[in-house]
Each structure stands twice: as structure tokens, then as C-alpha cells.
Amino acid sequence: MNPPDDKLPEVYDTIVLGGGPAGAAAALILARKGRRVVVLEKTTFPRFHVGESLIPEDMKVFEELGLLEEFESLPRFKKNGVEFALGDNSAGSRIKFAQSLTPGAKETFNIERAVLDDAMLSAARRAGAEVRCDCRVEKILQLQDGDVRVQTAQGELRGKYLVDATGQSTVVGRHLKTRQNYTDPSLQKIAYFGHFEHVDRDNALGEDEITMVLCDEGWFWMIPIDETRTSIGLVLDAAVAKQVKRPANQMLAWGIERCPLVRDRVKHAVHPPTNNSISDYSYTCAPFAGPGYFLVGDAATFLDPVFSTGIFLGLEGANEAAHQIDRLLDEKTSPVKAQQQYTQFLRNGTRHFFRLIRAYYNPRFRDLFLNGEGPLSMHRAVIAVLAGQVFPRPSWAVRWRMRAFYACVALQQWLPLVPRRPGFSLLAETPQPATSPQSAELATTPPPSGEVAGEAGRRGQPEYQAAEYSPSPSVAFSDSSPERGAV
Ligand SMILES: Cc1cc2nc3c(=O)[nH]c(=O)nc-3n(C[C@H](O)[C@H](O)[C@H](O)COP(=O)(O)OP(=O)(O)OC[C@H]3O[C@@H](n4cnc5c(N)ncnc54)[C@H](O)[C@@H]3O)c2cc1C
Structure with missing residues (x-):
């Protein structure tokens, strides 16, 4: 139950919009640091969400958050690799995360999102975050360092910093009109x-x-x-x-x-x-941080689901944003520096995934990657990236092999190094x-x-709609057909 208005703290340290994995992780970390945090979530949990497969490095984040043991009791299914198969079953190949070039978790799990997201939001609540479900953010009223305000159906809320974790609704991106669809x-x-x-x-x-x-x-x-x-x-x-x-x-x-x-x-x-x-669903809302706000998870950017990287990027971004906000609240950093460092952190991690995803849609990439182990352990470097070993940046051993691999993909276009699939x-x-x-x-x-x-x-379908944020009347966009722009 929500507390009555007269018992609300006057100003929250942080207002988190959205209670998915990214919002829950940010709230959990800040609440554990003793900060006054409120999460505003428009639905009632548990709720359906697409995206049930995790990658091995998600396990590292869950462990850091102290959630790994608790998650072992949830209904889930082990995942230690990926099978790639042609639609008529005439050809195929598989990768195992244990083949990764660099050390790290070798397995992970798949899980119904209603279950995972509910467990994460409950953990944030237990850590001391105030969680308001059925509380849709209707309007951003103010975004300034130390003074942020939002309008909800339950009234106006004030805070010092805002974390936008509203997923594909991209509430702040739409408010600032920074959301741009990728046009590739x-x-x-x-x-x-x-x-x-x-x-x-x-x-x-x-x-x-x-x-x-x-x-x-x-x-x-x-x-x-x-x-x-x-x-x-x-x-x-x-x-x-x-x-x-x-x-x-x-x-x-x-x-x-x-x-x-x-x-x-x-x-x-x-x-x-x-x-x-x-x-x-492929867009960016860069810059990922600005006066009073940090964008985490899909509220910052999303490219493509092919390698199951969405939740991991959300968790890593939430972790970094929470640490920057904590330092800001202690006046150990300046807003400009915190925003720059956060943006740089997110760019560094996402670009390795995004390059791999774009390459994947080139059939010549698949010729090489699905052809089994090639020379110089390049194949194992790709698996390291697929496992999520990209933050703060992949090791040099992975980076040079990835460059060599992309060069081979370019060459394969003109001079087949392996048979075309x-x-x-x-x-x-x-x-x-x-x-x-x-x-x-x-x-x-x-x-x-x-x-x-x-x-x-x-x-969109009645069961699942991606973008449902209602902006202020002055901000023009359509919920079901987000603005498109060149990036
Ligand atoms: C087809 C597809 C398949 C995918 N498969 C995978 C996969 O296998 N593995 C993987 O890791 N990722 C996958 N993803 C990506 C993954 O689903 C997202 O990256 C992940 O859910 C992002 O988490 P989040 O917390 O940022 O946002 P979300 O999980 O979307 O949470 C956002 C929350 O904000 C709430 N919200 C929205 N608007 C408002 C508002 N105005 N006020 C208050 N609350 C609001 C929503 O109700 C929601 O609960 C897939 C994506 C797609 C499109």
C-alpha cells in the first residue's frame, strides 16, 4: 500500500521511473547506500515482458547485487550455449560459453520475465526503496541538477536526481525529443x-x-x-x-x-x-545523461535482441548511474563530470555489442562465425563478447582478434575464405x-x-505495447508510432 501524502519525504534523493530490471537495480543500489529512493512503475507486478534469455556476465552483476543465491530458487532453465540452425535443419552449428577466450561465467539461465522482474523489484523494496506500482509518470516538470519534478496520477513528486528506466517508453528521451530511431x-x-x-x-x-x-x-x-x-x-x-x-x-x-x-x-x-x-525498437536517446537525469537500460538505447544483451546493458548502466548519483549526493563529483563519465561508460560497453549485432546481419559474418573454430582463436574472442565480457572494455586479446575477425568478414565478401552458407x-x-x-x-x-x-x-497488440508514455501536450509524438529520425 502507498503511504499517505503527508508521510512522504519532502524531497527524494532519487526518483526512478520504471520498475523493470534496470530501474530495480538502480533503486536497490541507492537504497542500500541509505538514499531515499522512490520507484514509479505504471503497471502492477508481476507483469508480462519479452526478453527471457540472459548472458553469463549477468551472473556477475546478480552476484554483486547479492541476488544470485535467491534467484536459484526461482523457476528457470540453465543456458550454457547457443544452437544456430538453418530453418530447414540442413545446416547448423553451436557455441558454448565455456569456449570464451577470457575468464568469466560459463553459464547463465533463461527465466520468465514476470518472475525475474518481480523478484528484482521486491529486492529493491526490501532494501528500503519505496515502490509505487500502478503509478504512471505523466509528465516531466523539471530537470535540473539537484531539482527534478515529475507529475503522476497520484500527484507531483520532487527529487534531487532522476533515473529514467522506462524501457521502450523512453519517457525522458521523448520529453527532450532526443529519441531517434536507427535507420539501418x-x-x-x-x-x-x-x-x-x-x-x-x-x-x-x-x-x-x-x-x-x-x-x-x-x-x-x-x-x-x-x-x-x-x-x-x-x-x-x-x-x-x-x-x-x-x-x-x-x-x-x-x-x-x-x-x-x-x-x-x-x-x-x-x-x-x-x-x-x-x-x-532500435533507437538511441543520446546524450545518456544531462541536467538532473541519467538514462538506464532501454530508456537510453536499444538496438536488437539477437544476442540477449538488453538486460545486461540495463544492469550495468543502472550500477554505474547509481554510483555516480551517490557521489553527486556526497558532492564528491560535479554534475558535468558525472554525466560525462556515465555517458562514456555506456558508450564503451554498448559499442562492442552494437558492432557485433550489425555484423551479424551481414550473411558473410555468419559464413565465418558458424564455420567452427577459425585461426588465431578469433571465434573464441567473439564468444567472449557474446558472454558479455565488454565492461569496462574487452581485454586487448579480445579486441585485436575482433578487429581481425571483422577484417575477415569484409574479405569474405569478395574472396570466400570459407564456403558461403x-x-x-x-x-x-x-x-x-x-x-x-x-x-x-x-x-x-x-x-x-x-x-x-x-x-x-x-x-501494436493489446497484450503488449512498447510505448505508452503520455507526454505533456507540448511534446508531439504518437505512442504506437514513435518519431523516426536519422542517426
Ligand atoms: C523482441 C525482443 C526480445 C528480447 N529478448 C531479450 C533477451 O532474450 N534477453 C535480454 O537480455 N534482453 C532481451 N530483450 C531486451 C530486454 O527486453 C530489455 O533490454 C530489458 O527489458 C530492458 O530493461 P529495462 O529495465 O530498461 O526496461 P523494461 O524491462 O522495459 O522496464 C521498463 C518499465 O518501465 C515501466 N514504464 C514505462 N513507462 C512508464 C511510465 N510512463 N511511468 C511509469 N513506469 C513506466 C514499464 O511498465 C516497465 O515495467 C529483448 C527485446 C526485444 C524487443
Whole structure:
């Protein structure tokens, strides 16, 4: 229950907007340092969220936060590697985090986000943070060092510093109009996803791996999240999605009908009749800190889900922002220095992931990376980055190998160093219904006339909407179709 207004402290040390992993981590750290922190979360937890797969370096952060032991009792599924497979199952390869070039955690886990996020927010509350759920931030009233104010449905709140952890809603980025979508054609994607029961795991999924299924038009993820449930998603080129005459909430079924590997693994599975979707999720809100505020997690920037790096970036950013705010409150640093150091920290870590993600969408990268171990342990350097060994920066041994690897990818374009990998096209496949009754229902539901997946995807689905921040009337943007700009 929320305390009555007359018992609220007059000014909070920090107001955290959003109670996802990044907001919860920032609040937890500051509360443990004895700071007066309030978290404003618009939903009631536990709530659904996409993004169930972690990377090994997440374990290091959980350990530092003292949460690792507690998390062992949560329903989850071990992950020690990734299976990459072509959609028709004609080719594949796998990586194990134990092959990483540099030392670090060798395994991690997948987990339902409702469970993980609730556990993290509860930990922040136990540490002393005041958590207000069902409390949507409606307007930013003031952003200055030492004086920040926000308007919520429950009234106005004042603090000394503000952490924006509102995820894809990017409340501060939209307020300041700094949010800009990445315009690279390879990043224009729409994701369709849902939870399936009893997916066949007599394969890599049973080997504690997640599976990524490669197609010319995008890729599927298959992530076991507990003993019986598997998260399945399709990330599709937005241009392809626009051509498909299916409502957005049936696009996952559209993909599965055309993908022999996924179809085979879900043939006895049970799943809801429609899928969730999200689009326009690649953007930056730089600068990541400014007068009175720090942007953490997706509220700062998000590129692409392909390597499961989102939560890790959110946790690392939250940790750094909390330490900078703590020093500011003790007057051990200046606002300008704290903002610069935070921005630099986030840039240093994200650029290694972002370069790898952009490279991944080049088919020549996949020729090399999925060809097994190459010379000079370059392959193991890529695995070190995939494991998250990038903060504060990757070791020199990793960095020079990554440069050599990218040079090989460029060369592969003109002079094949390894055989080019075959493709697999969903569009070229003849659709075949999956055999479970639920899948059959999906396959035969006719689309409403005139509705195409790309348009429907942009409107978002009632079950899951990415951007729901209502700005002040003077700030012009649309919730379901964020502003687009060149970066
Ligand atoms: C398709 C897809 C798949 C992904 N898969 C993975 C994966 O496997 N692994 C991984 O690590 N990452 C994955 N990600 C990324 C991951 O989901 C995010 O990076 C992560 O959730 C970011 O955490 P966060 O705390 O910054 O934001 P969020 O987890 O989104 O939390 C933000 C919170 O802010 C609240 N909020 C929003 N607006 C307001 C407001 N106005 N007032 C108050 N509260 C508000 C929201 O309700 C929400 O609870 C994926 C992303 C996508 C798009």
C-alpha cells in the first residue's frame, strides 16, 4: 500500500521511473547506500515482458547485487550455449560459453520475465526503496541538477536526481525529443512472440542451449524458460512483414507454418491462439545523461535482441548511474563530470555489442562465425563478447582478434575464405499447418480484409505495447508510432 501524502519525504534523493530490471537495480543500489529512493512503475507486478534469455556476465552483476543465491530458487532453465540452425535443419552449428577466450561465467539461465522482474523489484523494496506500482509518470516538470519534478496520477513528486528506466517508453528521451530511431535497413524488424508448452526438447534445447533458427527474412528464437514452457519468437524484416496478408497477432503462426525446424519441434506443443508483437525498437536517446537525469537500460538505447544483451546493458548502466548519483549526493563529483563519465561508460560497453549485432546481419559474418573454430582463436574472442565480457572494455586479446575477425568478414565478401552458407527462405516455402489443434486454429483463421501484418504490427497488440508514455501536450509524438529520425 502507498503511504499517505503527508508521510512522504519532502524531497527524494532519487526518483526512478520504471520498475523493470534496470530501474530495480538502480533503486536497490541507492537504497542500500541509505538514499531515499522512490520507484514509479505504471503497471502492477508481476507483469508480462519479452526478453527471457540472459548472458553469463549477468551472473556477475546478480552476484554483486547479492541476488544470485535467491534467484536459484526461482523457476528457470540453465543456458550454457547457443544452437544456430538453418530453418530447414540442413545446416547448423553451436557455441558454448565455456569456449570464451577470457575468464568469466560459463553459464547463465533463461527465466520468465514476470518472475525475474518481480523478484528484482521486491529486492529493491526490501532494501528500503519505496515502490509505487500502478503509478504512471505523466509528465516531466523539471530537470535540473539537484531539482527534478515529475507529475503522476497520484500527484507531483520532487527529487534531487532522476533515473529514467522506462524501457521502450523512453519517457525522458521523448520529453527532450532526443529519441531517434536507427535507420539501418538491417535493423528495421518486427518481433512476434509467445509462450509454448511442451515443445520438443529432445535436441539442443535439452542440452541447456537456446536455439536460433536462421532464415533469409529474419530468425526465430526458442528459449526454454522453465521445465515445461518455451518462449518462441520470430524477428522478421519489416519490409517482408508488410507484404504478408496476415494480422500481426498471427504472424508467428505464419512463420512456423513455413519453417520445417520450428514446425517439427512444436508439433505437440500447446500455445495461445495469438502472438504478441513489437516494432520500432532500435533507437538511441543520446546524450545518456544531462541536467538532473541519467538514462538506464532501454530508456537510453536499444538496438536488437539477437544476442540477449538488453538486460545486461540495463544492469550495468543502472550500477554505474547509481554510483555516480551517490557521489553527486556526497558532492564528491560535479554534475558535468558525472554525466560525462556515465555517458562514456555506456558508450564503451554498448559499442562492442552494437558492432557485433550489425555484423551479424551481414550473411558473410555468419559464413565465418558458424564455420567452427577459425585461426588465431578469433571465434573464441567473439564468444567472449557474446558472454558479455565488454565492461569496462574487452581485454586487448579480445579486441585485436575482433578487429581481425571483422577484417575477415569484409574479405569474405569478395574472396570466400570459407564456403558461403546456404540460405533458407520462408517466403519460398509452401506452408504446412502444425499438427496441434491450437496450431491448426492459427493456420486457418482468415485475416480481417485489408489488414496487413506490417501495419498491424505498428499499431501494436493489446497484450503488449512498447510505448505508452503520455507526454505533456507540448511534446508531439504518437505512442504506437514513435518519431523516426536519422542517426
Ligand atoms: C523482441 C525482443 C526480445 C528480447 N529478448 C531479450 C533477451 O532474450 N534477453 C535480454 O537480455 N534482453 C532481451 N530483450 C531486451 C530486454 O527486453 C530489455 O533490454 C530489458 O527489458 C530492458 O530493461 P529495462 O529495465 O530498461 O526496461 P523494461 O524491462 O522495459 O522496464 C521498463 C518499465 O518501465 C515501466 N514504464 C514505462 N513507462 C512508464 C511510465 N510512463 N511511468 C511509469 N513506469 C513506466 C514499464 O511498465 C516497465 O515495467 C529483448 C527485446 C526485444 C524487443
